[in-house]
Amino acid sequence: MVENRRELERIFYNGLFENLRWLKCLDIGKNSIGTKEPIYPDEIFCHLKSLQTLKIDGISGASFGKGFRYLTKLRLLRIYNMGLVGYSSDYFENVSQITSLDLSCTLTPNNEEGCYLRRIEAGAIAKLQKLQYLDISHNLKLGFCGLRNVTYDLTKTQIKVLRARKITCPYGYRPVCNVSKVKILDISGNLRYFKGYERLHDKPQYTFDAFVSYAEDDRLFVFNEIIEGLENGKGKYLCIHHRNFIPGCDISDNITNAIHESEKIVCLITQKFLESEWCNYELNIARVEGMWSRSGKNMIIIVLMENISKNDLPIQIIELIAHQTYIDYTAYINTDIFIDMLNTAIDH
Known part of the structure; x- marks a missing residue:
C-alpha cells in the first residue's frame, strides 16, 4: 500500500488489520492527500501487536493515539511528511518504545526546497528514551537553529547514530547543537558546527x-x-x-x-x-x-x-x-x- 494517494478515511476502516496479528512490517506511506481525522484510528492499529516496522504518513493535525501503546514490539518508525509543519512535545508519547526514527525528507525536482517541517518542540524526542537512530536529513526549513531542541533531547535517549544531511542555518556559525552522546554523526552537505565536534571539512574525524x-x-x-x-x-x-x-x-x-x-x-x-x-x-x-x-x-x-x-x-x-x-x-x-x-x- 505505497503511494496510492488516497484519503485516510477511505483506507482505515474498522477491522482492516484485525487478522494480521503476526504482521512484522507495514508500509502504508505516501497514501494521504488529506484527512479530517484528529488521530490515527486506535481501533485499527491496536491489533498489530507483533509489528516491528511501521512506515506511515505524517499529517497536519494528526498524531499517534493511545492505541499505539499496544504495539510493544514496534522498533522502527518512518514518517513521510505530507504537510506536517511541526512535532509537538507529546507527539511520540505513545510510541516511546521505538529505537529507530526516520523523519527525513525526500527531495525531488518538484520539492527542491525541502519538506514542510519547521519545528520540533522541546521534549518531543526526549519521549523516545530507547532511541538509537535518528534521521532528520533534508528538512531544509528546519535548519540548524531548529535542531537545538532535537539534539538536547537526544541526551535523554540511547542515541548512537544521527543523520542530519543538508541542513543549513541563516544565522552564521553558532554551536547550538549538543551531540555529545552520538557515536556516528552524518552532517554531510552542511557548513556549520555541532558542539563537541570539529568542522568535518577541516579535519575529518572517524569513529x-x-x-x-x-x-x-x-x-x-x-x-x-x-x-x-x-x-x-x-x-x-x-x-x-x-x-x-x-x-x-x-x-x-x-x-x-x-x-x-x-x-x-x-x-x-x-x-x-x-x-x-x-x-x-x-x-x-x-x-x-x-x-x-x-x-x-x-x-x-x-x-x-x-x-x-x-x-x-x-x-x-x-x-x-x-x-x-x-x-x-x-x-x-x-x-x-x-x-x-x-x-x-x-x-x-
Whole structure:
C-alpha cells in the first residue's frame, strides 16, 4: 500500500488489520492527500501487536493515539511528511518504545526546497528514551537553529547514530547543537558546527580505523584473526557488521554509516565475497565514498584471500588492485606477518 494517494478515511476502516496479528512490517506511506481525522484510528492499529516496522504518513493535525501503546514490539518508525509543519512535545508519547526514527525528507525536482517541517518542540524526542537512530536529513526549513531542541533531547535517549544531511542555518556559525552522546554523526552537505565536534571539512574525524567487509563464510577468520590481531594486538578499532551494526536500521543505512565513519575499508576478497550481493554493495559504496566525499583518497584495502584468476575478478576490483593498496594473503607464511602488513596499510 505505497503511494496510492488516497484519503485516510477511505483506507482505515474498522477491522482492516484485525487478522494480521503476526504482521512484522507495514508500509502504508505516501497514501494521504488529506484527512479530517484528529488521530490515527486506535481501533485499527491496536491489533498489530507483533509489528516491528511501521512506515506511515505524517499529517497536519494528526498524531499517534493511545492505541499505539499496544504495539510493544514496534522498533522502527518512518514518517513521510505530507504537510506536517511541526512535532509537538507529546507527539511520540505513545510510541516511546521505538529505537529507530526516520523523519527525513525526500527531495525531488518538484520539492527542491525541502519538506514542510519547521519545528520540533522541546521534549518531543526526549519521549523516545530507547532511541538509537535518528534521521532528520533534508528538512531544509528546519535548519540548524531548529535542531537545538532535537539534539538536547537526544541526551535523554540511547542515541548512537544521527543523520542530519543538508541542513543549513541563516544565522552564521553558532554551536547550538549538543551531540555529545552520538557515536556516528552524518552532517554531510552542511557548513556549520555541532558542539563537541570539529568542522568535518577541516579535519575529518572517524569513529573507526577500518570497516571490514567480508562474506559470511569468513566470519570466524575475522573474529579469530583480524579482530584478535588488529584490535587486541595493534590497538585498532574496527567496524564489524556482526558486532557494530545497529539493530532496527536498514542494512543499507548501516553500511553507508559504517563506511562514512571508517578511515579505511578492508575487503576480504574470496569467491563467496564475489557472489555476495551485500559484499559487492559495500565495495561500491566505498568506491563512491572515496571518489566524492574524500576527493579520490586511497581508502580501500583489497585483501586477496584465495588464488582467484584475474579473469574471474570484476573490473572494479582489478582497477583497485592496479591503483590502490592490496595484499595477497596467500603469499604470507603465517598470520602474524599478514596482520603486520594489514596494520601498516591501515595506518598509511
